[in-house]
Amino acid sequence: MKTKSGGRENSEDLRAIFHAKRLKCTPQRLAVLKVLKESGAYLSINMLDKKVKEMLPGTGLATVYRALETLEELGLVAKVHLEDGCHSYAVAPEGHMHPIVCTECNKVIDFAECPLGELSEKLTQDTGIVIQNHFLQLFGKCRECQA
Amino acid sequence: MKTKSGGRENSEDLRAIFHAKRLKCTPQRLAVLKVLKESGAYLSINMLDKKVKEMLPGTGLATVYRALETLEELGLVAKVHLEDGCHSYAVAPEGHMHPIVCTECNKVIDFAECPLGELSEKLTQDTGIVIQNHFLQLFGKCRECQA
DNA sequence: GTTGGTGCAAACGCTTTGCATCCAT
DNA sequence: ATGGATGCAAAGCGTTTGCACCAAC
Numbered sequence: 001m002k003t004k005s006g007g008r009e010n011s012e013d014l015r016a017i018f019h020a021k022r023l024k025c026t027p028q029r030l031a032v033l034k035v036l037k038e039s040g041a042y043l044s045i046n047m048l049d050k051k052v053k054e055m056l057p058g059t060g061l062a063t064v065y066r067a068l069e070t071l072e073e074l075g076l077v078a079k080v081h082l083e084d085g086c087h088s089y090a091v092a093p094e095g096h097m098h099p100i101v102c103t104e105c106n107k108v109i110d111f112a113e114c115p116l117g118e119l120s121e122k123l124t125q126d127t128g129i130v131i132q133n134h135f136l137q138l139f140g141k142c143r144e145c146q147a
Numbered sequence: 148m149k150t151k152s153g154g155r156e157n158s159e160d161l162r163a164i165f166h167a168k169r170l171k172c173t174p175q176r177l178a179v180l181k182v183l184k185e186s187g188a189y190l191s192i193n194m195l196d197k198k199v200k201e202m203l204p205g206t207g208l209a210t211v212y213r214a215l216e217t218l219e220e221l222g223l224v225a226k227v228h229l230e231d232g233c234h235s236y237a238v239a240p241e242g243h244m245h246p247i248v249c250t251e252c253n254k255v256i257d258f259a260e261c262p263l264g265e266l267s268e269k270l271t272q273d274t275g276i277v278i279q280n281h282f283l284q285l286f287g288k289c290r291e292c293q294a
Numbered sequence: 295g296t297t298g299g300t301g302c303a304a305a306c307g308c309t310t311t312g313c314a315t316c317c318a319t
Numbered sequence: 320a321t322g323g324a325t326g327c328a329a330a331g332c333g334t335t336t337g338c339a340c341c342a343a344c
Contacts, residue, residue, distance in 0.1 A: 023323080023324095024322095026317080026325080028325070029324090045309090059326085060325065061326095061327095062309085062310075062325080062326070062328095063326070065308095065309065066324080067324095100276060102276075110276065112266065115265075115266050116285075118262075119259065119262050120285075123259060123287075127290075128289075128290045129247060129249075129256050129257065129287045129289055129290065130287050130293065131247070131285055132286055132287050132288060133250075133286040133287070135282070135283065136282065136283045136284075137282045137283075138267075138270075138278055138280075138281045139279055139280040140276045140279050141279060146277065169297095170298080171297090171298060171342085171344070172343075172344095173299060173300080173343070174342095175300070176299090192334085193333090205300095207300065208301095208302095209300080209302080209303095209334085210299080210301070212333095212334065213300085213335095214299095
């Protein structure tokens with residue numbers, strides 16, 4: 001049984017993660033992360049900005065951008081390209097996995113296990129190309145939205 | 148043996164493809180497509196604009212944008228999100244496949260066959276989520292760039 | 295001749311940056 | 320106390336749009 005994403009780090013751990021890279025553990029950064037954890041969905045920057053301002057009024061949009069950049073560096077959140085070209089963010093999954101985004105409610109339903117290790121090896125053998133990286137997202141409709 | 152991408156439509160076919168949707172077959176649109184075919188790589192809009200202007204001086208940047216939009220609608224080119232967030236385009240593959248982009252030379256080395264049909268079915272059975280769509284790109288190093 | 299396409303420039307929206315101030319350490 | 324982080328506003332940049340003219344049909 002896997003742990004459900006969303007509660008992986010407690011606040012002590014978080015402080016340590018920041019401090020390990022000489023980064024400060026600020027309310028703004030924590031607020032951005034909290035909004036993402038509580039939502040469980042991919043959120044656009046604007047939506048994030050809106051929710052962060054509710055939680056911590058006075059937070060500037062630029063700070064949200066900077067916080068996301070920092071959190072991504074730390075591996076705490078993952079950036080995604082939605083189909084309309086809009087950038088969004090969600091809390092990062094634990095291992096190497098890929099999100100399934102519901103096209104109706106925009107929630108991250110689950111993280112599919114990565115089917116690509118196998119494919120990568122096969123490709124390297126067949127073609128000599130060394131696969132370094134990949135980008136995979138699944139879009140679908142969750143059970144609730146199928147009703 | 149599959150045909151190599153790059154010579155799939157001759158000019159007659161192309162005219163027909165445009166006309167089928169009441170679109171005009173203009174030199175600008177053809178130039179954009181030709182640049183992509185001759186390059187065989189993912190090209191950023193700026194690079195495309197530069198090369199199209201070489202081939203057809205006087206072409207405006209807005210026209211390049213509009214041509215790409217049209218060509219994508221027709222399924223002739225594919226849009227891609229590169230890792231830096233920059234949009235690029237390449238000629239579209241024939242079936243449902245996924246590009247491998249060389250991280251050194253930015254060329255499209257090959258199109259991997261899609262490994263996801265199987266996964267999608269499994270996911271639908273296991274979780275009830277209906278997978279509608281996915282987005283996959285592979286990044287690697289081609290043989291030449293490994294030297 | 296009609297209709298859609300083009301070129302240009304202005305407008306637009308998302309993102310980044312400069313700088314003074316603030317606050318986590 | 321000190322250096323990184325913030326807030327604000329301005330700048331930057333990729334992309335889209337309005338409009339008069341042009342070219343494919």
